[in-house]
Amino acid sequence: MATLDRARLASLLEQEQAAYTSNHPRSRELFGQADNLFGRVPMTWMNMWTGGFPLYLDHATGNRVTDVDGHTYVDFALGDTGAMAGHSPKPTVAAVQRRAGELGGITTMLPTGDAQWVGAELERRFGMPLWSFTLSATDANRWAIRLARLATGKPKVLVFAYCYHGSVDEAFALPGPEGKAQSRPGNVAPPVDLDLTTRVATWNDIESVEAALAHGDVAVVLTEPALTNIGIVLPEDGFLERVRELATEHGALLLIDETHTFSAGWGGATRAWGLEPDIFVIGKSIGGGIPCGAYGITREVAAAVTRHTDAGEADIVDVGGVGGTLAGNALSTAAMRATLGEVLTEDAFAHMVELATAFTAGVQATFDELDVPWSVSQLGARAEYRFARPAPRTGEESAAAADDELDAYLHLALCNRGVLMTPFHNMALMCPETTRVDVDRHTEVFREVVGALFE
Numbered sequence: 010m011a012t013l014d015r016a017r018l019a020s021l022l023e024q025e026q027a028a029y030t031s032n033h034p035r036s037r038e039l040f041g042q043a044d045n046l047f048g049r050v051p052m053t054w055m056n057m058w059t060g061g062f063p064l065y066l067d068h069a070t071g072n073r074v075t076d077v078d079g080h081t082y083v084d085f086a087l088g089d090t091g092a093m094a095g096h097s098p099k100p101t102v103a104a105v106q107r108r109a110g111e112l113g114g115i116t117t118m119l120p121t122g123d124a125q126w127v128g129a130e131l132e133r134r135f136g137m138p139l140w141s142f143t144l145s146a147t148d149a150n151r152w153a154i155r156l157a158r159l160a161t162g163k164p165k166v167l168v169f170a171y172c173y174h175g176s177v178d179e180a181f182a183l184p185g186p187e188g189k190a191q192s193r194p195g196n197v198a199p200p201v202d203l204d205l206t207t208r209v210a211t212w213n214d215i216e217s218v219e220a221a222l223a224h225g226d227v228a229v230v231l232t233e234p235a236l237t238n239i240g241i242v243l244p245e246d247g248f249l250e251r252v253r254e255l256a257t258e259h260g261a262l263l264l265i266d267e268t269h270t271f272s273a274g275w276g277g278a279t280r281a282w283g284l285e286p287d288i289f290v291i292g293k294s295i296g297g298g299i300p301c302g303a304y305g306i307t308r309e310v311a312a313a314v315t316r317h318t319d320a321g322e323a324d325i326v327d328v329g330g331v332g333g334t335l336a337g338n339a340l341s342t343a344a345m346r347a348t349l350g351e352v353l354t355e356d357a358f359a360h361m362v363e364l365a366t367a368f369t370a371g372v373q374a375t376f377d378e379l380d381v382p383w384s385v386s387q388l389g390a391r392a393e394y395r396f397a398r399p400a401p402r403t404g405e406e407s408a409a410a411a412d413d414e415l416d417a418y419l420h421l422a423l424c425n426r427g428v429l430m431t432p433f434h435n436m437a438l439m440c441p442e443t444t445r446v447d448v449d450r451h452t453e454v455f456r457e458v459v460g461a462l463f464e
Protein backbone atom coordinates (compact mmCIF):
# COMPACT_ATOMS: atom_id res chain seq x y z
CA MET A 10 0.00 0.00 0.00
CA ALA A 11 1.34 3.46 -0.90
CA THR A 12 2.33 5.60 2.08
CA LEU A 13 1.96 9.32 2.36
CA ASP A 14 5.20 11.27 2.56
CA ARG A 15 4.32 14.31 4.69
CA ALA A 16 7.39 16.26 3.61
CA ARG A 17 6.50 15.75 -0.03
CA LEU A 18 2.89 16.78 0.70
CA ALA A 19 4.09 19.96 2.42
CA SER A 20 6.31 20.93 -0.50
CA LEU A 21 3.60 20.20 -3.10
CA LEU A 22 1.13 22.23 -1.07
CA GLU A 23 3.57 25.12 -0.99
CA GLN A 24 3.95 25.02 -4.79
CA GLU A 25 0.19 24.91 -5.33
CA GLN A 26 -0.33 27.73 -2.85
CA ALA A 27 2.22 29.90 -4.66
CA ALA A 28 0.56 29.22 -8.03
CA TYR A 29 -2.88 29.99 -6.59
CA THR A 30 -1.72 33.27 -5.10
CA SER A 31 0.03 34.46 -8.23
CA ASN A 32 -2.80 33.42 -10.58
CA HIS A 33 -5.54 35.28 -8.71
CA PRO A 34 -4.38 38.85 -8.10
CA ARG A 35 -7.84 40.38 -8.52
CA SER A 36 -9.52 37.97 -6.07
CA ARG A 37 -6.74 38.63 -3.60
CA GLU A 38 -7.13 42.38 -4.02
CA LEU A 39 -10.91 42.29 -3.46
CA PHE A 40 -10.43 40.13 -0.38
CA GLY A 41 -7.87 42.62 0.88
CA GLN A 42 -10.37 45.46 0.46
CA ALA A 43 -13.21 43.75 2.34
CA ASP A 44 -12.60 45.66 5.57
CA ASN A 45 -16.30 45.83 6.47
CA LEU A 46 -16.97 42.12 6.21
CA PHE A 47 -16.52 39.96 9.27
CA GLY A 48 -13.72 37.57 8.32
CA ARG A 49 -13.44 39.57 5.03
CA VAL A 50 -16.18 37.42 3.47
CA PRO A 51 -19.96 37.79 2.97
CA MET A 52 -20.47 34.85 5.34
CA THR A 53 -17.77 33.54 7.64
CA TRP A 54 -17.92 29.99 6.26
CA MET A 55 -16.56 31.26 2.93
CA ASN A 56 -13.19 31.13 4.63
CA MET A 57 -13.42 27.37 4.15
CA TRP A 58 -12.02 27.87 0.65
CA THR A 59 -8.36 26.99 0.78
CA GLY A 60 -5.64 29.28 -0.47
CA GLY A 61 -5.89 32.11 2.07
CA PHE A 62 -8.59 33.97 0.12
CA PRO A 63 -11.60 32.77 -1.86
CA LEU A 64 -12.01 33.09 -5.61
CA TYR A 65 -14.28 35.99 -6.43
CA LEU A 66 -17.10 35.14 -8.79
CA ASP A 67 -17.45 36.97 -12.06
CA HIS A 68 -20.08 34.81 -13.77
CA ALA A 69 -21.41 31.26 -13.84
CA THR A 70 -23.58 29.22 -16.15
CA GLY A 71 -24.36 25.51 -16.31
CA ASN A 72 -21.40 23.77 -14.67
CA ARG A 73 -18.91 26.54 -15.43
CA VAL A 74 -17.74 29.24 -13.03
CA THR A 75 -15.52 32.14 -14.13
CA ASP A 76 -13.62 34.14 -11.56
CA VAL A 77 -12.68 37.82 -11.63
CA ASP A 78 -9.19 36.95 -12.89
CA GLY A 79 -10.74 35.39 -15.99
CA HIS A 80 -10.19 31.71 -15.14
CA THR A 81 -13.04 29.35 -15.98
CA TYR A 82 -13.55 26.19 -13.93
CA VAL A 83 -15.45 22.96 -14.34
CA ASP A 84 -17.57 23.26 -11.22
CA PHE A 85 -18.20 20.07 -9.26
CA ALA A 86 -18.93 22.04 -6.08
CA LEU A 87 -22.20 23.40 -7.48
CA GLY A 88 -22.81 25.54 -4.43
CA ASP A 89 -22.56 22.44 -2.21
CA THR A 90 -25.84 21.25 -3.83
CA GLY A 91 -27.52 24.69 -3.99
CA ALA A 92 -26.73 24.68 -7.71
CA MET A 93 -27.41 21.01 -8.40
CA ALA A 94 -29.66 22.22 -11.25
CA GLY A 95 -26.61 23.98 -12.75
CA HIS A 96 -25.88 27.68 -12.47
CA SER A 97 -28.77 29.88 -13.56
CA PRO A 98 -30.79 27.18 -15.34
CA LYS A 99 -32.78 28.82 -18.14
CA PRO A 100 -36.30 27.72 -17.08
CA THR A 101 -35.66 28.93 -13.52
CA VAL A 102 -34.26 32.24 -14.73
CA ALA A 103 -37.26 32.74 -17.01
CA ALA A 104 -39.72 32.02 -14.19
CA VAL A 105 -37.85 34.28 -11.78
CA GLN A 106 -37.65 37.09 -14.33
CA ARG A 107 -41.35 36.79 -15.04
CA ARG A 108 -42.31 36.82 -11.38
CA ALA A 109 -39.90 39.55 -10.33
CA GLY A 110 -40.27 41.70 -13.44
CA GLU A 111 -43.28 41.27 -15.68
CA LEU A 112 -45.76 40.10 -13.05
CA GLY A 113 -44.13 41.70 -10.02
CA GLY A 114 -44.72 40.72 -6.41
CA ILE A 115 -41.59 39.10 -5.07
CA THR A 116 -42.91 38.85 -1.55
CA THR A 117 -46.45 39.94 -0.71
CA MET A 118 -47.53 37.48 2.02
CA LEU A 119 -50.07 36.16 -0.52
CA PRO A 120 -49.98 32.66 -2.06
CA THR A 121 -49.74 31.97 -5.79
CA GLY A 122 -50.93 28.87 -7.63
CA ASP A 123 -47.30 27.76 -7.98
CA ALA A 124 -47.24 26.58 -4.35
CA GLN A 125 -49.89 23.88 -4.89
CA TRP A 126 -48.16 22.77 -8.09
CA VAL A 127 -44.92 22.34 -6.13
CA GLY A 128 -46.69 20.57 -3.25
CA ALA A 129 -48.21 18.06 -5.69
CA GLU A 130 -44.85 17.51 -7.38
CA LEU A 131 -43.12 16.98 -4.03
CA GLU A 132 -45.77 14.39 -3.14
CA ARG A 133 -45.23 12.62 -6.50
CA ARG A 134 -41.50 12.43 -5.81
CA PHE A 135 -41.23 11.92 -2.07
CA GLY A 136 -44.65 10.64 -0.99
CA MET A 137 -45.53 13.12 1.77
CA PRO A 138 -49.02 14.54 1.18
CA LEU A 139 -48.75 17.88 3.03
CA TRP A 140 -46.06 20.54 2.59
CA SER A 141 -44.88 23.86 4.03
CA PHE A 142 -42.20 26.07 2.51
CA THR A 143 -39.19 27.74 4.06
CA LEU A 144 -36.20 29.66 2.77
CA SER A 145 -33.54 27.17 3.82
CA ALA A 146 -33.15 23.55 4.79
CA THR A 147 -32.06 24.72 8.22
CA ASP A 148 -35.39 26.44 8.78
CA ALA A 149 -37.28 23.43 7.47
CA ASN A 150 -35.47 21.23 10.00
CA ARG A 151 -36.01 23.68 12.86
CA TRP A 152 -39.71 24.09 12.27
CA ALA A 153 -40.24 20.39 11.61
CA ILE A 154 -38.52 19.56 14.91
CA ARG A 155 -40.94 21.85 16.74
CA LEU A 156 -43.88 20.10 15.09
CA ALA A 157 -42.42 16.73 16.05
CA ARG A 158 -42.13 17.78 19.69
CA LEU A 159 -45.68 19.04 19.65
CA ALA A 160 -47.02 15.93 17.94
CA THR A 161 -45.31 13.47 20.28
CA GLY A 162 -45.15 15.43 23.52
CA LYS A 163 -41.53 14.34 23.88
CA PRO A 164 -38.53 16.66 24.27
CA LYS A 165 -35.49 15.22 22.51
CA VAL A 166 -34.03 14.87 19.06
CA LEU A 167 -31.97 11.79 18.21
CA VAL A 168 -29.12 12.51 15.78
CA PHE A 169 -26.09 10.63 14.54
CA ALA A 170 -22.56 11.59 15.46
CA TYR A 171 -21.06 13.94 12.84
CA CYS A 172 -24.38 14.67 11.21
CA TYR A 173 -25.06 18.12 9.81
CA HIS A 174 -28.54 19.52 9.27
CA GLY A 175 -27.80 23.23 9.08
CA SER A 176 -27.50 25.45 12.12
CA VAL A 177 -29.97 23.40 14.16
CA ASP A 178 -29.02 23.73 17.83
CA GLU A 179 -30.03 20.20 18.79
CA ALA A 180 -27.85 18.58 16.14
CA PHE A 181 -24.37 19.74 17.23
CA ALA A 182 -23.87 16.79 19.51
CA LEU A 183 -21.52 13.87 19.92
CA PRO A 184 -21.83 10.83 22.18
CA GLY A 185 -20.41 11.65 25.60
CA PRO A 186 -19.75 9.64 28.77
CA GLU A 187 -22.56 7.52 30.25
CA GLY A 188 -24.69 7.75 27.13
CA LYS A 189 -25.10 11.50 27.48
CA ALA A 190 -24.94 13.91 24.56
CA GLN A 191 -22.17 16.46 24.60
CA SER A 192 -21.48 19.50 22.50
CA ARG A 193 -19.47 19.02 19.35
CA PRO A 194 -16.10 20.85 19.39
CA GLY A 195 -16.43 24.30 17.84
CA ASN A 196 -20.17 24.59 18.52
CA VAL A 197 -20.74 28.33 18.97
CA ALA A 198 -22.20 29.10 22.41
CA PRO A 199 -24.93 26.44 22.65
CA PRO A 200 -28.08 27.84 24.31
CA VAL A 201 -28.34 24.93 26.76
CA ASP A 202 -26.44 21.78 27.64
CA LEU A 203 -26.88 19.48 24.61
CA ASP A 204 -27.87 16.61 26.87
CA LEU A 205 -31.12 18.44 27.62
CA THR A 206 -32.18 18.44 23.99
CA THR A 207 -30.42 15.62 22.25
CA ARG A 208 -29.61 11.93 22.16
CA VAL A 209 -26.80 10.76 19.92
CA ALA A 210 -26.26 7.45 18.22
CA THR A 211 -23.56 6.10 15.94
CA TRP A 212 -24.31 5.62 12.24
CA ASN A 213 -24.69 1.96 11.23
CA ASP A 214 -24.72 0.94 14.90
CA ILE A 215 -28.29 -0.14 15.49
CA GLU A 216 -27.64 -0.99 19.14
CA SER A 217 -26.71 2.61 19.82
CA VAL A 218 -29.98 3.70 18.23
CA GLU A 219 -31.94 1.27 20.34
CA ALA A 220 -30.18 2.37 23.53
CA ALA A 221 -30.88 6.04 22.80
CA LEU A 222 -34.53 5.42 22.01
CA ALA A 223 -35.01 3.19 25.05
CA HIS A 224 -35.07 6.29 27.29
CA GLY A 225 -38.50 7.01 25.81
CA ASP A 226 -37.89 10.75 25.51
CA VAL A 227 -37.14 11.08 21.80
CA ALA A 228 -39.64 13.05 19.73
CA VAL A 229 -37.86 12.61 16.44
CA VAL A 230 -34.98 10.79 14.84
CA LEU A 231 -33.36 13.36 12.56
CA THR A 232 -31.15 11.83 9.90
CA GLU A 233 -29.99 11.88 6.34
CA PRO A 234 -30.40 8.58 4.47
CA ALA A 235 -26.59 8.54 4.25
CA LEU A 236 -24.26 10.82 6.17
CA THR A 237 -23.01 13.35 3.64
CA ASN A 238 -21.34 15.99 5.74
CA ILE A 239 -18.44 13.90 6.99
CA GLY A 240 -17.67 12.37 3.64
CA ILE A 241 -20.39 10.11 2.32
CA VAL A 242 -21.04 7.28 4.77
CA LEU A 243 -23.58 4.95 3.23
CA PRO A 244 -26.05 2.96 5.31
CA GLU A 245 -25.43 -0.75 5.60
CA ASP A 246 -28.12 -3.15 4.43
CA GLY A 247 -31.15 -3.07 6.69
CA PHE A 248 -29.91 -0.21 8.89
CA LEU A 249 -32.46 2.41 7.84
CA GLU A 250 -35.30 -0.12 7.91
CA ARG A 251 -34.39 -1.00 11.50
CA VAL A 252 -34.17 2.69 12.47
CA ARG A 253 -37.68 3.11 11.08
CA GLU A 254 -38.99 0.16 13.08
CA LEU A 255 -37.31 1.25 16.29
CA ALA A 256 -38.61 4.81 15.97
CA THR A 257 -42.14 3.47 15.65
CA GLU A 258 -41.70 1.06 18.56
CA HIS A 259 -40.52 3.89 20.81
CA GLY A 260 -43.09 6.48 19.78
CA ALA A 261 -40.61 8.69 17.92
CA LEU A 262 -41.12 10.20 14.49
CA LEU A 263 -38.61 9.74 11.67
CA LEU A 264 -37.44 12.89 9.93
CA ILE A 265 -35.47 12.23 6.75
CA ASP A 266 -33.41 15.21 5.61
CA GLU A 267 -32.75 14.83 1.87
CA THR A 268 -31.09 18.19 1.30
CA HIS A 269 -27.98 16.46 -0.06
CA THR A 270 -29.18 12.90 -0.70
CA PHE A 271 -31.69 14.14 -3.26
CA SER A 272 -28.74 13.22 -5.49
CA ALA A 273 -29.83 9.57 -5.12
CA GLY A 274 -32.53 10.06 -7.76
CA TRP A 275 -35.47 12.19 -8.86
CA GLY A 276 -37.36 11.07 -5.73
CA GLY A 277 -34.30 11.14 -3.48
CA ALA A 278 -33.16 8.17 -1.43
CA THR A 279 -36.67 8.01 0.00
CA ARG A 280 -38.04 6.80 -3.34
CA ALA A 281 -34.90 4.97 -4.48
CA TRP A 282 -34.61 2.96 -1.28
CA GLY A 283 -38.28 2.83 -0.24
CA LEU A 284 -37.86 4.79 3.01
CA GLU A 285 -40.92 5.67 5.06
CA PRO A 286 -40.36 8.94 6.88
CA ASP A 287 -42.99 10.76 8.94
CA ILE A 288 -41.40 14.08 8.07
CA PHE A 289 -39.32 14.90 5.02
CA VAL A 290 -37.01 17.89 4.62
CA ILE A 291 -35.38 19.30 1.52
CA GLY A 292 -33.72 22.57 0.62
CA LYS A 293 -30.91 24.14 -1.38
CA SER A 294 -31.36 22.64 -4.83
CA ILE A 295 -35.08 22.65 -5.54
CA GLY A 296 -35.25 26.38 -6.31
CA GLY A 297 -32.34 26.28 -8.73
CA GLY A 298 -30.35 28.56 -6.43
CA ILE A 299 -33.17 30.86 -5.29
CA PRO A 300 -33.55 30.53 -1.49
CA CYS A 301 -36.14 27.90 -0.65
CA GLY A 302 -36.76 24.81 1.40
CA ALA A 303 -39.67 22.58 2.31
CA TYR A 304 -40.90 20.08 4.82
CA GLY A 305 -43.50 17.46 4.11
CA ILE A 306 -45.53 15.61 6.72
CA THR A 307 -47.86 12.63 6.76
CA ARG A 308 -51.56 13.04 7.48
CA GLU A 309 -50.97 11.35 10.84
CA VAL A 310 -48.38 13.95 11.85
CA ALA A 311 -50.67 16.72 10.62
CA ALA A 312 -53.53 15.33 12.74
CA ALA A 313 -51.30 15.06 15.81
CA VAL A 314 -50.26 18.71 15.37
CA THR A 315 -53.72 20.08 14.75
CA ARG A 316 -55.08 18.27 17.81
CA HIS A 317 -52.90 20.64 19.84
CA THR A 318 -53.43 23.73 17.74
CA ASP A 319 -57.22 23.23 17.70
CA ALA A 320 -57.12 22.95 21.49
CA GLY A 321 -55.30 26.29 21.65
CA GLU A 322 -52.15 24.72 23.11
CA ALA A 323 -49.87 25.82 20.28
CA ASP A 324 -49.93 28.38 17.52
CA ILE A 325 -48.66 27.62 14.02
CA VAL A 326 -50.29 30.66 12.43
CA ASP A 327 -49.02 33.66 14.36
CA VAL A 328 -45.91 33.94 16.52
CA GLY A 329 -45.72 30.39 17.87
CA GLY A 330 -42.28 29.69 16.47
CA VAL A 331 -43.01 28.05 13.13
CA GLY A 332 -42.57 30.18 10.01
CA GLY A 333 -40.83 33.23 8.58
CA THR A 334 -42.14 36.33 6.80
CA LEU A 335 -40.52 35.55 3.46
CA ALA A 336 -41.17 31.79 3.58
CA GLY A 337 -43.26 30.53 0.67
CA ASN A 338 -42.90 33.83 -1.21
CA ALA A 339 -43.95 34.07 -4.84
CA LEU A 340 -40.41 34.27 -6.23
CA SER A 341 -39.21 31.23 -4.36
CA THR A 342 -42.23 29.12 -5.31
CA ALA A 343 -41.97 30.16 -8.97
CA ALA A 344 -38.33 29.08 -8.92
CA MET A 345 -39.20 25.70 -7.36
CA ARG A 346 -41.91 25.07 -9.93
CA ALA A 347 -39.62 25.75 -12.85
CA THR A 348 -36.66 23.87 -11.39
CA LEU A 349 -38.61 20.75 -10.48
CA GLY A 350 -40.81 20.85 -13.55
CA GLU A 351 -38.19 21.56 -16.19
CA VAL A 352 -34.66 21.11 -14.88
CA LEU A 353 -34.23 18.42 -12.21
CA THR A 354 -36.34 15.94 -14.15
CA GLU A 355 -36.18 12.15 -14.21
CA ASP A 356 -34.16 12.29 -17.45
CA ALA A 357 -31.73 14.79 -15.97
CA PHE A 358 -31.12 12.49 -13.00
CA ALA A 359 -30.41 9.52 -15.28
CA HIS A 360 -27.68 11.58 -16.99
CA MET A 361 -26.26 12.92 -13.71
CA VAL A 362 -26.10 9.50 -12.07
CA GLU A 363 -24.38 7.99 -15.13
CA LEU A 364 -21.72 10.69 -14.96
CA ALA A 365 -21.20 10.28 -11.22
CA THR A 366 -20.68 6.57 -11.85
CA ALA A 367 -17.97 7.41 -14.41
CA PHE A 368 -16.46 9.94 -11.99
CA THR A 369 -16.33 7.32 -9.23
CA ALA A 370 -14.75 4.76 -11.55
CA GLY A 371 -12.13 7.32 -12.60
CA VAL A 372 -11.15 8.03 -9.00
CA GLN A 373 -11.10 4.34 -8.14
CA ALA A 374 -8.82 3.65 -11.12
CA THR A 375 -6.21 6.03 -9.68
CA PHE A 376 -6.52 4.43 -6.24
CA ASP A 377 -6.08 0.96 -7.74
CA GLU A 378 -3.20 1.86 -10.00
CA LEU A 379 -1.21 3.62 -7.28
CA ASP A 380 -2.50 1.46 -4.40
CA VAL A 381 -3.64 4.58 -2.56
CA PRO A 382 -5.18 3.87 0.88
CA TRP A 383 -8.27 6.00 0.22
CA SER A 384 -11.83 5.23 -0.84
CA VAL A 385 -14.56 6.80 -2.94
CA SER A 386 -18.30 6.60 -2.25
CA GLN A 387 -21.09 7.42 -4.66
CA LEU A 388 -24.63 8.47 -3.88
CA GLY A 389 -26.47 8.83 -7.17
CA ALA A 390 -25.29 12.06 -8.77
CA ARG A 391 -22.62 12.80 -6.16
CA ALA A 392 -19.37 11.14 -5.23
CA GLU A 393 -16.76 11.84 -2.61
CA TYR A 394 -13.31 10.58 -1.76
CA ARG A 395 -12.10 10.04 1.76
CA PHE A 396 -8.63 9.34 3.16
CA ALA A 397 -9.43 5.87 4.48
CA ARG A 398 -9.65 2.38 3.00
CA PRO A 399 -12.01 0.61 3.35
CA ALA A 400 -14.64 3.38 3.33
CA PRO A 401 -15.58 4.45 6.86
CA ARG A 402 -18.75 2.88 8.32
CA THR A 403 -19.51 5.49 10.97
CA GLY A 404 -19.29 9.25 11.39
CA GLU A 405 -16.61 8.75 14.04
CA GLU A 406 -14.45 6.65 11.69
CA SER A 407 -14.92 9.13 8.88
CA ALA A 408 -14.04 12.07 11.15
CA ALA A 409 -10.86 10.25 12.16
CA ALA A 410 -9.89 10.06 8.46
CA ALA A 411 -9.93 13.86 8.04
CA ASP A 412 -6.68 15.41 6.90
CA ASP A 413 -6.63 19.20 6.51
CA GLU A 414 -3.30 19.29 4.70
CA LEU A 415 -4.38 16.73 2.13
CA ASP A 416 -7.68 18.53 1.68
CA ALA A 417 -5.88 21.80 1.06
CA TYR A 418 -3.48 20.23 -1.42
CA LEU A 419 -6.16 18.46 -3.44
CA HIS A 420 -8.50 21.45 -3.54
CA LEU A 421 -5.75 23.86 -4.57
CA ALA A 422 -4.11 21.51 -7.05
CA LEU A 423 -7.45 20.79 -8.74
CA CYS A 424 -8.43 24.46 -8.69
CA ASN A 425 -5.11 25.41 -10.27
CA ARG A 426 -5.95 22.94 -13.05
CA GLY A 427 -9.45 24.28 -13.63
CA VAL A 428 -11.52 21.93 -11.47
CA LEU A 429 -13.54 23.14 -8.46
CA MET A 430 -14.49 20.78 -5.64
CA THR A 431 -16.74 21.61 -2.68
CA PRO A 432 -14.71 23.38 0.01
CA PHE A 433 -16.20 21.48 2.94
CA HIS A 434 -15.64 18.10 1.38
CA ASN A 435 -13.93 16.22 -1.39
CA MET A 436 -17.34 16.06 -2.95
CA ALA A 437 -18.24 16.24 -6.61
CA LEU A 438 -21.79 16.73 -7.81
CA MET A 439 -23.06 16.40 -11.37
CA CYS A 440 -25.67 18.76 -12.80
CA PRO A 441 -27.74 18.40 -15.98
CA GLU A 442 -25.08 20.26 -17.97
CA THR A 443 -22.06 18.31 -16.74
CA THR A 444 -20.57 16.29 -19.58
CA ARG A 445 -18.46 13.17 -19.90
CA VAL A 446 -15.59 15.38 -21.06
CA ASP A 447 -15.79 17.30 -17.76
CA VAL A 448 -15.69 14.06 -15.78
CA ASP A 449 -12.73 12.81 -17.82
CA ARG A 450 -10.95 16.09 -17.14
CA HIS A 451 -11.31 15.45 -13.41
CA THR A 452 -10.10 11.87 -13.81
CA GLU A 453 -7.00 13.05 -15.64
CA VAL A 454 -6.19 15.88 -13.24
CA PHE A 455 -6.88 13.73 -10.20
CA ARG A 456 -4.47 11.08 -11.50
CA GLU A 457 -1.82 13.76 -11.99
CA VAL A 458 -2.10 15.39 -8.55
CA VAL A 459 -2.42 12.11 -6.65
CA GLY A 460 0.46 10.72 -8.70
CA ALA A 461 2.60 13.68 -7.65
CA LEU A 462 2.01 12.62 -4.04
CA PHE A 463 2.54 8.89 -4.29
CA GLU A 464 4.72 8.08 -7.30
Ligand code: PMP
Nearest residue numbers: 145146147173174175266268269
Ligand atom coordinates in the same frame (compact mmCIF):
# COMPACT_ATOMS: atom_id res chain seq x y z
N1 PMP B 1 -29.43 19.51 5.85
C1 PMP B 1 -28.34 18.97 5.31
C2 PMP B 1 -28.26 17.48 5.17
C3 PMP B 1 -27.29 19.78 4.88
O1 PMP B 1 -26.20 19.22 4.37
C4 PMP B 1 -27.40 21.17 5.02
C5 PMP B 1 -26.30 22.11 4.59
N2 PMP B 1 -25.14 21.59 4.15
C6 PMP B 1 -28.56 21.69 5.57
C7 PMP B 1 -29.56 20.83 5.98
C8 PMP B 1 -28.74 23.15 5.74
O2 PMP B 1 -28.91 23.80 4.54
P1 PMP B 1 -28.92 25.39 4.55
O3 PMP B 1 -27.55 25.80 5.02
O4 PMP B 1 -29.15 25.73 3.12
O5 PMP B 1 -29.98 25.81 5.45
